[in-house]
Amino acid sequence: MSRTPQEAxxxxxxxxxxxxxxxxxxxxxHWDHQTYMPPQGGAHRAxxxxxxxxxxxxxxxxxxxxxxxxxxxxxxxxxxxxxxxxVNLREIRRAYDRATRIPAALVQELARxxxxxxxxxxxxxxxxxxxxxxxxxxxxxxxxREEAQxxxxxxxxxxxxxxxxEPGETAARLTQVFAELRPALVDxxxxxxxxxxxxxxxxxxxxxxxxxxxxxxxxxxxxFGFDFHAGRLDVTTHPFCSGIGxxxxxxxxxxxxxxxxxxxxxxxxxxxxxxxxxxLDPEHYGTPMGEAVSLGIHxxxxxxxxxxxxxxxxxxxxxxxxxxxxxxxxxxxxxxxGFVFAINDVRPSFIRVDADEATYNxxxxxxxxxxxxxxxxxxxxxxxxxxxxxxxVRDLGSAPPDDAQGCLQDIHxxxxxxxxxxxxxxxxxxxxxxxxxxxxxxxxxxxxxxxxEFVPLKEWLNQKIHREGQRNRAVDLVAAVxxxxxxxxxxxxHLREKLGTLYGx
Ligand code: ZN
Numbered sequence: 001m002s003r004t005p006q007e008a009x010x011x012x013x014x015x016x017x018x019x020x021x022x023x024x025x026x027x028x029x030h031w032d033h034q035t036y037m038p039p040q041g042g043a044h045r046a047x048x049x050x051x052x053x054x055x056x057x058x059x060x061x062x063x064x065x066x067x068x069x070x071x072x073x074x075x076x077x078x079x080x081x082x083x084x085x086x087v088n089l090r091e092i093r094r095a096y097d098r099a100t101r102i103p104a105a106l107v108q109e110l111a112r113x114x115x116x117x118x119x120x121x122x123x124x125x126x127x128x129x130x131x132x133x134x135x136x137x138x139x140x141x142x143x144x145r146e147e148a149q150x151x152x153x154x155x156x157x158x159x160x161x162x163x164x165x166e167p168g169e170t171a172a173r174l175t176q177v178f179a180e181l182r183p184a185l186v187d188x189x190x191x192x193x194x195x196x197x198x199x200x201x202x203x204x205x206x207x208x209x210x211x212x213x214x215x216x217x218x219x220x221x222x223x224f225g226f227d228f229h230a231g232r233l234d235v236t237t238h239p240f241c242s243g244i245g246x247x248x249x250x251x252x253x254x255x256x257x258x259x260x261x262x263x264x265x266x267x268x269x270x271x272x273x274x275x276x277x278x279x280l281d282p283e284h285y286g287t288p289m290g291e292a293v294s295l296g297i298h299x300x301x302x303x304x305x306x307x308x309x310x311x312x313x314x315x316x317x318x319x320x321x322x323x324x325x326x327x328x329x330x331x332x333x334x335x336x337x338g339f340v341f342a343i344n345d346v347r348p349s350f351i352r353v354d355a356d357e358a359t360y361n362x363x364x365x366x367x368x369x370x371x372x373x374x375x376x377x378x379x380x381x382x383x384x385x386x387x388x389x390x391x392x393v394r395d396l397g398s399a400p401p402d403d404a405q406g407c408l409q410d411i412h413x414x415x416x417x418x419x420x421x422x423x424x425x426x427x428x429x430x431x432x433x434x435x436x437x438x439x440x441x442x443x444x445x446x447x448x449x450x451x452x453e454f455v456p457l458k459e460w461l462n463q464k465i466h467r468e469g470q471r472n473r474a475v476d477l478v479a480a481v482x483x484x485x486x487x488x489x490x491x492x493x494h495l496r497e498k499l500g501t502l503y504g505x
Contacts, residue, residue: 005075009085012068013287016092019060020286024245026052031250034236057107061099069093082471084289091288091470094167102150110143114416121414128404130385137413138381141374144418148375158375161419165295166426168473171372174422177429178365181488185362186395188495191505192346192358193397199341199502203334208327210255216326217253217267220319224305225458226251226271227278239266241302243277243292246285261343268310272302275458279466289469295420297474299427300434301461307357307428308435308494309457313340314449341502348396350405357428358495362395364425367410371418430478432491434465437482 003011026049033045059065069092072078077085117136124133148160158171218233236252243249251270256262276298284290292298309315316336324331331339346356352363370387373379379387388407389399400406412420438460439445448456464481471477478486499505 003071005072006077008068008071009077012072015065017286019056022052022056027242027244031242035234035252065096069096087289087471088287098151101152102147106146106150110416113139113143118414125404125408128402130403130408133408134381140416141381144416145375158372158419165420165423166474167294168475174368177486177488178368181361182365184492185358189346189348189358192499192503195503195505197503199345200338201342201345203338204260204342205258206330207257208260208330210257212326213255213263216323217264221267221271223452224271224454226274230278231274239270241270241273246282249274249277265306265310269302269306272305273298276301276466279462281467281469284469291470293470293477294474295423296426296430297477299423300430303427304431304435308431311343312449314446316340317450318452344502346499350400351409358499359396361425361428364421366391366395367421375418429486429488429491432494433478433482433487436490
């Protein structure tokens with residue numbers, strides 16, 4: 001039986017959608033694992049998830065997928081680049097080549113070693129003993145180099161790993177962008193430290209009742225346009241967002257009585273991811289045209305709502321009076337100035353996840369430099385702690401007292417994730433550039449926020465980014481939406497203006 005290219009394409013899409021459906025079953029199980037599963041369910045759940053992951057991989061890498069792709073690619077249907085069909089073929093091809101070029105034995109070895117390495121990392125971090133983790137990190141670096149070679153993307157080995165999270169991005173381009181960002185941030189953070197001004201942080205650590213925190217967070221993200229008829233908010237240890245499928249987007253957070261910002265900003269952050277997932281085109285569900293562009297673009301949506309909206313003075317102009325009603329007595333004597341200053345506190349710290357909007361990116365640049373050097377073979381794993389500390393002194397003024405607060409702090413490398421870190425800062429950079437463009441096209445956003453209007457911004461993001469799926473890769477999406485390539489000047493301007501006012505620098 002011979003098929004036409006159109007028939008091959010239709011069959012390909014049917015199969016790819018089936019793999020996505022299977023994957024979304026795994027997403028429900030994962031969400032349940034992190035929220036409501038009883039502790040003893042872990043071993044059984046791991047088997048369920050491994051079975052689903054295996055089935056997905058087997059079905060997606062089947063030789064028939066390759067045959068269908070090749071046939072569909074010969075047809076006229078593949079021609080108009082940028083059409084839904086052409087985009088789906090381009091991105092399915094990319095994912096298929098990536099998945100099939102890495103030998104099964106290497107995939108299994110990476111899964112085995114990273115599971116073991118993660119357990120060792122937990123112990124090593126607890127004991128602040130880099131020596132214990134070192135041989136495992138050496139194994140992982142070796143395996144990731146093999147993986148990068150197998151992917152064979154050309155260019156630096158690191159690019160093949162980066163490509164998994166941010167398709168089309170290169171280390172060379174990031175190096176250029178970060179070279180502009182780093183000294184400017186070091187200068188800004190230095191001037192802030194020298195200003196001598198400090199907000200009163202105690203106001204964020206009064207007793208904020210947990211039920212009121214939940215109600216307040218939900219009210220805010222509802223005003224952003226997050227649809228709770230198509231989503232939930234539950235409690236977990238590490239906040240995340242899971243876009244399970246059309247009509248079902250799950251947010252999670254954690255509540256701390258004496259830390260208002262912990263839950264509140266994580267709810268805004270995860271809702272930013274959730275708004276992206278809720279904004280995807282359900283017609284294209286399960287295919288690249290109905291999926292997010294990249295981790296960096298996903299992160300731009302979370303950071304935009306968390307930082308550009310949720311930490312702005314205009315937002316609190318509208319919402320602080322409401323907060324006073326929700327938290328009676330707690331906010332007594334707290335004015336708008338003091339509150340906005342406290343939630344925008346900037347100070348160098350050792351731990352990335354605790355870092356503020358400005359120093360955060362310095363933590364990322366450091367990790368990007370080091371992981372690139374590890375993969376290139378320019379830095380021996382044994383020399384990692386010293387290299388880490390040296391860069392901490394260079395960029396943030398002091399070295400951590402131990403490796404637990406230094407190179408052992410993040411889980412990423414122990415799980416084999418190299419090339420992931422830069423997507424966080426890309427998210428900040430994209431967010432700044434998108435926000436500036438939205439401001440130019442939607443008029444005075446600050447005025448809108450003061451009036452409690454956030455839906456115009458949400459709908460702008462829906463139209464420009466969410467509904468487009470993977471039509472453009474991140475690099476091209478930024479140019480298509482904003483009219484210019486990625487430009488760090490937008491993030492720097494945002495930080496200098498906001499922090500300049502607060503700190504008088
Ligand atoms: Zn995020």
